[in-house]
Amino acid sequence: MKWKRKLRDEGYIEVDGFRIELSLDNTFLDLDYIPRIIVYDEETSRWYVLRNPIPKGKTLEEGWDNAVEVLEAIARGDVEPILGNDEVGKRLRKALLNLHKNGQDIP
Helix, strand or coil: CEHHHHHHHHCEEEECCEEEEEEEECCCCCCCCEEEEEEEECCCCEEEECCCCCCCCCCHHHHHHHHHHHHHHHHHCCCCCCCCCHHHHHHHHHHHHHHHHCCCECC
16 A cells, blocks of 8 residues: 555554654644644654644645645655654654655555
């Protein structure tokens, strides 16, 4: 299955020691929920929030699509992931680049 479709359909993907999930944030107690991407790194046994800006959508579904597009930009090598841990960010970028390069299919 293509990774972007799996992420949208199932809400998560697992690749090269990372679990990448779509999540919601209501940090500012707005009425609107903001789509977020959270990343679990098996090596550090920690969760990270991807801090790259995700454009707000007119609907929640459009917001999810925008979040996936941000990950796709990282997978293409156009954008560096912002996680607050440079080493984890480098490994995540490499995992996504490999995913993109190898046909974008995951089990």
